Amino acid sequence: MPGGKHRRRTEAELAEIDPNSLEPDVEVRKLHERASKLGGAVPVRFAPEVIAAIKQIADAEHLTVSAWIRREIDASLERRQAADAARHRIEARARRSGMTTADFVTRLIEREASRTDDEASLTEDLRWLAETLSETG
Numbered sequence: 001m002p003g004g005k006h007r008r009r010t011e012a013e014l015a016e017i018d019p020n021s022l023e024p025d026v027e028v029r030k031l032h033e034r035a036s037k038l039g040g041a042v043p044v045r046f047a048p049e050v051i052a053a054i055k056q057i058a059d060a061e062h063l064t065v066s067a068w069i070r071r072e073i074d075a076s077l078e079r080r081q082a083a084d085a086a087r088h089r090i091e092a093r094a095r096r097s098g099m100t101t102a103d104f105v106t107r108l109i110e111r112e113a114s115r116t117d118d119e120a121s122l123t124e125d126l127r128w129l130a131e132t133l134s135e136t137g
Contacts, residue, residue, distance in 0.1 A: 044069075105130035 046054070051065070058068035094104035109126035 102130045 054068060055065055058065050061068065063071070090105060091101050094101045097104055099107070106127065109130060112126065
């Protein structure tokens with residue numbers, strides 16, 4: 001192996017090795033097992049300060065930078081999918097009621113605001129939500 005017998009191989013070197021052509025090598029086999037569980041690679045570039053911040057957080061959580069990024073993207077997708085599903089349910093209920101989404105959400109807001117102590121704050125927040133839903137829908 002170039003660089004000496006005890007040097008740990010880089011991921012690029014490991015990726016070029018066919019695991020079936022060698023005697024069992026735990027490093028190579030693990031790399032290929034991980035890669036086969038994932039889809040294709042997507043080259044993404046970050047500013048150096050962003051990479052440094054991600055690395056610091058990932059290290060503190062005992063994750064690789066790649067694992068941390070995958071976890072954060074998965075969480076973001078789950079939140080977005082949940083929000084989209086909620087928006088679709090609200091839009092469907094609004095249609096069944098014969099109302100626009102904004103009017104339906106406003107009615108829900110007014111009903112909820114009448115049940116809370118902080119009506120002004122809740123009403124303002126929920127009206128913003130109604131406007132946002134009507135703009136995105």
